[in-house]
Amino acid sequence: MNCQICGTPLHPGAMFCGECGSSVQATAASRRRPDPRPSDTSVVERLVPVTTGIISVAVDSVPIPEEPAADDATPLSDADSTTSPRFALQFSTGEKVTVFGTGLIGRRPLGAPGERFDHLVQIADRSLSVSKTHVEFGEHEGTLWVADRFSGNGTIVRHLDGTAVRCEPGRRYLVPRGSRVELAEQSFVVS
Incomplete structure (x- = not known):
């Protein structure tokens, strides 16, 4: 036997x-x-962006917006999204997504309880090398930043000058336009 x-x-x-x-x-x-979320395929609309508490920029130079009361919350409109820079993310899977504000990227991204994001970007990865919630993104002074969400295979940022940075989980890294972000076997280019 x-x-x-x-x-x-x-x-x-x-x-x-x-x-x-x-x-x-x-x-x-x-x-x-x-699987703790076997049939979770619902789209979650996020009303107001919120920071996760992971800070790697000087907080005294960045104003922190007050969070509205629950009954004052209003959905983001197209007018709100025009004040934030837009970024086009071209994925190695062929998908192209235009984003603004904050979001999560993964096979089945889902924020922790109490977290709210503008975008939940789901990418197809048949090899399962990308974590369900692999990376978080946002905007700082007109530049996209990414933060690895303690993914299984890590995140690498490759700049136009050829330098590469392996992202430390939970820390934000600026990603200038034209740079490539590698999520295990998948990647996307920021434009």
Whole structure:
């Protein structure tokens, strides 16, 4: 008899695999954790952008807007979006998205409770190298910034001059137009 997890031959009467430590009754299906969001395909509209508390720019030079009361909240209109710079994100998957304000990018992006974003950008990645919520983005003084959201495979920013920076999770990195952001096996160019 062989272990159903790693395939190592087992001794008669064995209760556990000597190679991987699995029970002889364990199967690949029994070891798989269920998806906590199995049918979550809903589009979430974000009313007001909010910062995540991850700051890497001087906060005394950036005014922090007051958050409106829940009953004062109004949806963002096209007039509101014209005050923010727009960025075109051209993905290696062929998708092109125009964004402004804040957002999340991933296979199935979803903010933490209480977080609100202007965009939730879902990209197709059949290899599953991109995390469900891989990277956060926003705007600082007319330049796009990205912050890795503790993704499994990391994020790299490649500038036009050829320099590359591996993003430290939770820290914001400015991405000038023309630069490429690599999300594991996928990427996008900012214009």
